[in-house]
Amino acid sequence: MSGPTSAAAVKANLTLGTGATKVTMLLPLSAPGSTGENGRKMYDGARLAMADLGDKLLTLTIQDTRGDSGYAKDLAVKAITSGTAKVVVGPSELAAAQHLAKLSGSKRPPVLALADNFAGGPGVYSVRLSEADSAAAGAAAIAGKGARKFVLMVPAGADSSAVESRVANALSIYGATLAVTLPYSPTDGGAKVVSDMTSLVEAPDAVVVACDDGSPAAVLAALKAKGIPGKTVTLIGTDRWLERPMDPLYEGAYIATLDQSETGPIADRFKATYNYQPDVNVAYAYDMVALSAGIASSAGPDGFNKQVLENATGFRGSTGLFRFRSDGSSQRSMPFFKVEKGQLKLVEKQTSGF
Template sequence: MEFGRPVHRPRAWTIALALAAALSGCQSKGSVSEALDPAAIVAPNGQEASTAAGSRAAAGPPQATQSLGTGSTKVAMLLPLSAPGPAGETGRKMLDAAKLAMTDLGNGLLTLTIEDTRGDGAYAKDLAVKAITSGEKVVIGPTELPAAQHIAKLSGTKRPPVLALADNFAGGPGVYAVRLSEADSAAAGAAAIAAKGARKFVLLVAAGADAGAVEKRVANALSIYGATLAVTVPYSVADGGAKAVADMGSLVDAPEAVIVASGDGSPSAILAALKSKGIPGKATSLVGTNRWLEHPMDPLFDGAYIAALDLGETGPIADRFKTTFSYQPDVNVAYAYDMVALTAGIASAVGPDGFSKQVLENPSGFRGSTGLFRFRADGSSERSMPFYRVEKGALKLVAKSTSGF
């Protein structure tokens, strides 16, 4: 996307949306009950209400509702603007990204209403339900994972699409996962190695709620190339994964590749255990994930392959963002900018009632500041990412893209 030319609609959006426009049909205006099943709005047993009470106590003063743009397409954006710590910082960066995207593309097309979720999952859920049932054409956010997961479970025949910004969200029908998840990164990296001929893979995954999603995505990606996930070994971060590496040796003989999905923790401890077994080596490749890159580069990373976002794609908006807001943007800025830009692009090409599944799940995908991506019917996203090898503490490009659409 040529973000540096805000006067014209970017060529990449034009190409992607030309096909989308041909597939789309106008959506009829439904009632509140069609947008969302009223029986599903109230959380059962008051479980989320008790969660809200605890989290709101730690939140800062809430920010007032903000409105950007004067367009006919009504869009809600849910951000943790007053949340404490990193969550609030992320929310405020995303707000600045939305402002830039509206200036570039959206001011005459969208009316963007921005609500402060306070970093509270239950309150974010309530705001999302309100947006879904009050005539918004699209909901961007929330960033809170429990809220995104709750919304994905609700029924409604004519619910507007939700572009969820929660980290490691798997998605659901009509509730699309925007961010690159560890499952997607692991799957793309494994597929790239399988495409080169490797057939027997092992997955070492940090034990937790995300382990199953990582395993499923990796297995599916490998199956396309006739490769197999021979064994998945969840590991405990507490013992550094040493036991999992020892178990791996007894469970599978001579794997051709080992994937390490480390979750929130640093992979260094389990990489040390693997190195003692000669991995990576000539016979066995090592595949990491985007989550590794959240930690300082460790010499133990050397030799590993990683599929990750191309940060060079953010270049066209990065300079203008820094000039406008006086700080360096990060990937959170890119995600928020892309979703506002995507919404403006669809509103321009198809109109306010054009946010159909056919448009959003267009197989050709969309190109934004995070690269080429597309949404699937199950709400997950696919990205065409660069493939890197870690050499001397730096990422060296192996292939410009792990896949094409």
């Protein structure tokens, strides 16, 4: 049967490699449902990176957070205060990562957090592509083509401040503006927010639709009824749209997201080794272990400092080119696509993120 390594098999092998640089990795290996499955995919990604690059450079100790935020927080605090780990990879629980970001202390090892939609903090770096990054990169690419007036739509109740600030900041670089941010309810069909937009903003050039973990379909249907996307108004989506099957309503939208071709080299080896297709969880785990091995190789066990991790040129991984900022957020240079006939068609090889 193909699929991630079983939880029982994982338990038997929680220390990998014999290198001088000690790394602690926190994964939800025995969590129920998709959380545990994703944790075990990350474990397999880490194993491949160790086999490829890390075995002689790192001693990787993997600890099971069980998907429990409180327990993950305790394990993480112990990992950063024990004095043995040079870097901590994980946790993937958002509340635990947020707790770590609030802790003070400059002598701690850096944390490469795997939590989704985590904003980051000093010394606690956000690894995953966030919806804010994807929305900002897409908006910047369209602003770079001359669009000046943008509208952002976000699900009501979601924490939209990160998406709003990143999009506004990206637009300002091109002299474009975010005219208004409008929360929408996924249940009212989206008609109200679209009529609000037409009364508040005269002739916008582009509409950015974020969806958090819900579906953008209702608001896209309401926009389509108003002729958006069309000759005068561009529609910009985010990577979160792609977490569900491609909807005919996505047609004509632009999306900045990770480059699947970057994962090609590891994807083939991964599938040959573990007998299932890798996903983004595998890629993030692989990249963070590979990054740790790269730093250990070039700078030694004590090379995990701000200067190395926050260097402006960034790092190339199987998820593309990325860099960490001093506030703990990450920036990614990613390809820009247009949805045509239900497929992502490449428009630009990379957005001018950095």
